[in-house]
Amino acid sequence: MEFKEILIRPDKCTGCLSCRLACAAAHSRAGNFLGAVAAGEKPRARIFVHRAGGKNLPLNCRHCTDPPCVDACVAASMHTAGGGLVTNHDRQERCIGCWMCVMSCPFGAIRDSGEEDPRAVKCDRQCAPGDGLPACVRACPTGALTYGTVDQFSASSREEFLRKWLQC
Amino acid sequence: MKSHDTAVRVMLDAARDQGAETVWDRHAKQDPRCGFGETGLCCRHCSQGPCRINPFGEDPQKGVCGADADTMVARGLVRAIAAGCASHSGHAKHLAHALHKWAKGHSDHYPVKDEAKLKAVAGRMGISGEGMETRQLAGQLADLALKQFAEGEAPLAWAFNHLTAGRREALERLGAVPTGIENTIAEMLHRTHMGVDADPVNLLIGGIACAVADYAGSHMATDLSDILFGTPQPVASRANLGVMDAGKVNIALHGHNPVLSDLLVRAALEMEGEAGEAGAAGINLMGVCCTGNEILMRHGVPSLTHSISQELPIFTGALDAMVVDYQCVYPSLVAAASCAHTRVITTMGMAKISGAVHIEFTEENARESAQKIIREAIGAFKSRKGRAVSIPEISSEVTAGFSVEAIVGALSKLDPADPLKPLIDNIVGGNIQGVVLVAGCNNVKVPQDENFLGLAKELLARDVLVLATGCGAGAYARHGFLTPGAAEKYAGPGLKAVLSAVGEANGLGGPLPPVLHIGSCVDNSRAVDIAVAVANRLGVDTDKLPVAASAPEYKTEKAVSIGTYAVAFGLPVHLGVVPPVLGSQTVAGLLTAGVKELLGGWFIVEPDPLKAAEAIFGALQERRRGLGLASRPW
Structure with a gap:
């Protein structure tokens, strides 16, 4: 099965930050938002929303086909798992916290875990049961975050372009 | 599962078949809910925001003004209390005006019905009533009631006279003593404005005082309703959608205040003949939400449905009018009625809905307005002829x-x-x-x-x-x-x-x-x-x-x-x-x-x-x- 990507339509992002809360909650011990807040947990979001050039831009790991973070990892913690996933969630114990991955990621999608003994954490897709929608996509109220194959995304972009072009 | 009420479930199927939207559809469309709002960590009190605070400890941890999570959550909560207090006491004030207008001779429509209760309430409020005629006593009590809304010197009497001595002391110790209803509400709005009260504990104490003011308004509403319309005694009736009657003019009374609904109960009795001339077997009044409770308690008027299922009676095709005053009335009723013959009738100048029929109801014109409202419903009944109706035969x-x-x-x-x-x-x-x-x-x-x-x-x-x-x-x-x-x-x-x-x-x-x-x-x-x-x-x-x-x-x-x-x-x-x-x-x-x-x-x-x-x-x-x-x- 083709790997599905979280692909972004920045024009639709209102900057509500719901994706960040949902991502953090999905990575909490409670596993749900109110439960994690009530328990005083501090799980870290692995998606970011920045404002640049007058636009809001949600950004997370691009799960590169040729990931610089994997090349940079000296501890064989960051790796390419099956189906296109780039992750270290299943090899956290190997991470030595050297931040080579952080420096090599062109998108700034990797961060420290915020724990006393910090490790590198990033979008690891451990937020959706089975084949479900990633938590950030599920939480997005406007459709700025989409989940599908690259070809599905480019097809919808073409359709949108053609609609606009024909209207002119 | 949307509802445990079988009648509601039957009507939800009908709504689906009719392609109608209900509260449950809109609820689904509102997902995902915003986590900042859900946790009280969103502030829109000034235009430097909206500000949010990350509940997981990441940035931002303060609003633009520097308000932290404690301030933001406390402010949001006490504003909600102020709104609740404003609603109950607005309801009470409306009743106080009705009693006042009758006592002063400005309206004939609201005579005292329960003199014993009038005397009892006046006594509790420190008016002896000795040798006074009913109208005079009612006037004094109404004056005293209206004064409760303004700032006074003493603790708010309509609350404090109805508490134990120990409770009064506990509230005084805490500093949660309201001196009037509306000044307390206003103070909470002031305190939650940008750059005023930022201490969460102080805000919560203010919120408690405001809730005590709400109790004064609520108690006053109960007292004055009993005085004007009678103190409830055990009464038998029925409840649920099966109380509709296809052969009658079906009128649902929805909202809260008996100032409207009690008058409609009276007017309906007088207008049975008119309904008969229109081919109806009578007028069937039914209640929704707390208006329903008011007229159930005092007149045994059956209850139709409540709260989130308020749109559903319309989809039976048999509801001729939904008459509303205020509070908990979904604006969606107008859209729900748009494909039916049902008239949604608003009655209060401060609570209108676009697309509804508005028949203004005041203490002075109460009888005429009530008749006009029922006439509108009879008109709707006539236009229903020949249309299919489907009433679930379910009631308790x-x-x-x-x-x-x-x-x-x-x-x-x-x-x-x-x-x-x-x-x-x-x-x-x-x-x-x-x-x-x-x-x-x-x-x-x-x-x-x-x-x-x-x-x-x-x-x-x-x-x-x-x-x-x-x-x-x-x-x-x-x-x-x-x-x-x-x-x-x-x-x-x-x-x-x-x-x-x-x-x-x-x-x-x-x-x-x-x-x-x-x-x-x-x-x-x-x-x-x-x-x-x-x-x-x-x-x-x-x-x-x-x-x-x-x-x-x-x-x-x-x-x-x-x-x-x-x-x-x-x-x-x-x-x-x-x-x-x-x-x-x-x-x-x-x-x-x-x-x-x-x-x-x-x-x-x-x-x-x-x-x-x-x-x-x-x-x-x-x-x-x-x-x-x-x-x-x-």
Whole structure:
């Protein structure tokens, strides 16, 4: 099965930050938002929303086909798992916290875990049961975050372009 | 599961077949909910925002002005209390105007109906009434009522005169003493403006004072309604969609204030002939939400449905008019009625809905407006001819009308000299383990009635007497809990024995219902009155009684305010929907624990009805042990 990507339509992002809360909650011990807040947990979001050039831009790991973070990892913690996933969630114990991955990621999608003994954490897709929608996509109220194959995304972009072009 | 009410489920299928949208569809479209709003960590009080605070400790941790999570959550909560207080007391003020206008001769439509209650209320408020005629006494009481809204020098009398001495002292110690209703609301708006009160504890104390002001407004609304329209006495009726009658002019009265609905009940009686001329077998009035409770309690008018299912009667095709005043009236009613012949009629200048028919209702033109409204409904009935109707044949028997006076009256059959004694003896002896007031709304986030039913079944089986108001009472009405038969079915042996003894002493030929319908949401004041009377009789404060409250499916700001005054009066208060306070551990901690040290009451937040029942039962047992009474395990 083709790997599905979280692909972004920045024009639709209102900057509500719901994706960040949902991502953090999905990575909490409670596993749900109110439960994690009530328990005083501090799980870290692995998606970011920045404002640049007058636009809001949600950004997370691009799960590169040729990931610089994997090349940079000296501890064989960051790796390419099956189906296109780039992750270290299943090899956290190997991470030595050297931040080579952080420096090599062109998108700034990797961060420290915020724990006393910090490790590198990033979008690891451990937020959706089975084949479900990633938590950030599920939480997005406007459709700025989409989940599908690259070809599905480019097809919808073409359709949108053609609609606009024909209207002119 | 959207609803436990079979009639509602039938109508949801009909709505789907008609391609109509309901509250449940809009609820689904609102997902995903915003986590900042859900936890109270969103502030829109100035235009430097909207500001949010990340509940997981990441940036941002402060609003632009520097307000932190504690300030933001506390401000949001007390604004909700102020809105709730404004709603109940707006309702009360409307009644005070009605009484005032009749007393001063400006309107003939609102004569005093219950003179005994007028005298009793005047007495409690320090007006002797000796040698006064009814109109003069009514005028003095109405003047005093209207003065409660402005800032006064003393503690707000309509609240403080209806509390124990111990409670008055506790509120004074805390500094939660309102001096007037509207100045307290205004002060809360002031304090929550950008750059005013930022101390969460100070804000919460202000919120408690505002909730006490809400109690004054609510109590006034109950008192004046009883004076104007009669103090409820036990009455038999029915509830649920099956109370519609295809052959009659079906008029639903929805909203809250009997100033409108009671007049419509009178006008409908006068206009049966007109309905007959239009080919109808009569006029069938039915209630929705608390207006429904007001006219059920006083006139036995059947209840149609409640809260989140308010749109559904329209899809039967048989509802000719939905007449509304204010509060809890969904603006979606107009869209729901757009494909039907139903007229949605708004009546209050301060509560209009685009697309509705507006017939302005004032104290002076009450009779004419009431007639005009019913004429509009008769017109709609005529236009219904030939159209298909489908009414689910589902309704339950109801016994309602349990005002404090009615309860004391029933108990006095057991002990005329000391009516509270049988109640107290049975609490002491353990036949009644405690009393729980179940109040509040339905909330679309909860399958309709699920928490009400789960909670009552567990509590009744353990000999806990349930009092109900508002849409909670509505839920119990629709599900057959307000019947003598329900005592047989649900009450534990001790409770059943008490209900049977009271029933027999009153010649009812059966037990009292195990859930006593004590009225609308302003009538939560009736429950406080019973608690205060029992506390005074025992010589303890209300925070020592085995009495609790629950709003298991609440949704409104009014409910937040009621819950807060119940906590202020020392009761454990259960909420079945998580309020937007989790973003501040300080505020959440104060509400669920810290406040107990100060006032004796506290909030129990538990969405699961069975766990909630266990927690409430535990709180009652704690109180029983405190009084030296035998306690029981869960």
